[in-house]
Amino acid sequence: QLQLVESGGGLVQPGGSLKLACVASGRTFGGYDMAWFRQAPGKEREFVSAVRGSGFAVYEDHVKGRFTISRDNEKNTIYLQMNSLKPEDTAIYYCTAKPMTTHYTPRTGYNNWGRGTQVTVSL
Secondary structure, eight states, X not given: OOEEEEEOOEEEOTTOOEXXXXXXXXXXXXXXXXXXXXXXXXXXXXXXXEEOTTOOEEEOGGGTTTEEEEEETTTTEEEEEEOSOOGGGOEEEEEEEEEOOSSOOTTSOOOEEOOOEEEEEOO
């Protein structure tokens, strides 16, 4: 099991930027697929983006071109650079991880979750 701790959330105006970070500890980080999900008030948790150990990344359509996921295996950390933020991006953002498998399913199967970091986009 990995222990995951998110940081970097906050209040930002529409059009602004934030960079989230997630530090992992407990196991060999490089052997895990990582991802970001989010949950807005009154809505179900949804997939945002995922990254494999190689750096291969996947994005949900509503964040493509605005968000960039990355990972630093030496620092056991993944990041989510969020630009051109919109009010509808307001949510708690969760970092998650699962052991790597041959068949990659970026949106499902995660079994390690952080506690989340709040992102609020508002005037």
